[in-house]
Amino acid sequence: MLEAINLTKKYGQHTALNSLNLNIGEGEIFALLGQNGAGKTTTINLFLGFIEPTSGEARINGISVAEHPQEIKQYLAYIPETVMLYPNLTGIENLEYFSALAGFDYSKNELRGLLATAGLQSQAFDQKLAGYSKGMRQKVGIAIAVAKKAKILLLDEPTSGLDPKASNEFSEIIKTLAAQGTAILMATHDIFRAKEVASRIGIMKEGTLQSVIDAASISANELEALYLKTV
Numbered sequence: 001m002l003e004a005i006n007l008t009k010k011y012g013q014h015t016a017l018n019s020l021n022l023n024i025g026e027g028e029i030f031a032l033l034g035q036n037g038a039g040k041t042t043t044i045n046l047f048l049g050f051i052e053p054t055s056g057e058a059r060i061n062g063i064s065v066a067e068h069p070q071e072i073k074q075y076l077a078y079i080p081e082t083v084m085l086y087p088n089l090t091g092i093e094n095l096e097y098f099s100a101l102a103g104f105d106y107s108k109n110e111l112r113g114l115l116a117t118a119g120l121q122s123q124a125f126d127q128k129l130a131g132y133s134k135g136m137r138q139k140v141g142i143a144i145a146v147a148k149k150a151k152i153l154l155l156d157e158p159t160s161g162l163d164p165k166a167s168n169e170f171s172e173i174i175k176t177l178a179a180q181g182t183a184i185l186m187a188t189h190d191i192f193r194a195k196e197v198a199s200r201i202g203i204m205k206e207g208t209l210q211s212v213i214d215a216a217s218i219s220a221n222e223l224e225a226l227y228l229k230t231v
């Protein structure tokens with residue numbers, strides 16, 4: 001569903017992403033680990049079509065992102081580190097607004113059901129976003145992704161700044177989405193979370209994907225040791 005073919009991004013002489021080859025299938029969670037500046041966000045931005053590759057190609061469902069930037073949007077949902085929503089609208093109103101933008105017209109009950117599925121507590125549904133914690137905003141972001149029926153979810157450091165409980169809830173929700181067939185690419189600094197949720201883990205260094213590991217084949221401590229040796 002998500003494919004990178006020799007995907008490269010240069011800024012002047014600096015190579016932010018160096019010939020990435022990657023294939024993420026239906027129901028798979030791929031976690032991208034790497035230090036600051038390793039190229040994780042660049043990878044996500046290339047899949048989103050926010051930036052253009054210098055060479056190579058990013059494909060979504062076999063469609064070139066650079067050639068069809070509008071067409072690929074229907075398949076994607078993106079949750080950045082800080083989910084940008086309207087602070088003066090409630091959870092329900094934000095979800096309604098963003099679902100409508102994606103062409104979906106849900107009833108109030110359906111919207112409530114979507115927020116509940118994303119794990120938001122019901123007393124928050126009608127409160128303004130301005131009073132939400134980061135974890136609560138992430139849940140609205142997840143609800144929007146589900147409402148859009150996105151087949152692919154791109155997550156940039158989704159658990160950074162979340163408390164352990166919120167982080168754990170978040171992991172459970174994305175595992176559920178993957179079990180329903182969603183392909184998920186997640187950039188993270190959280191080695192233990194990556195080990196817990198991902199099917200495969202990639203370690204990036206200076207724009208190059210150094211290794212790809214089957215998450216089931218390695219313990220969290222081994223992964224940490226490999227990460228520290230690699231970066």
Ligand SMILES: Nc1ncnc2c1ncn2[C@@H]1O[C@H](COP(=O)(O)OP(=O)(O)OP(=O)(O)O)[C@@H](O)[C@H]1O
Nearest residue numbers: 011014015016034035036037038039040041042043
């Ligand atoms: N617009 C830009 N102009 C110039 N260089 C850029 C630009 N965007 C990113 N870079 C460089 O590309 C490299 C990769 O950055 P990227 O943001 O992808 O890293 P990252 O792995 O997401 O890091 P972090 O963990 O800090 O988010 C870095 O060296 C960064 O300075």
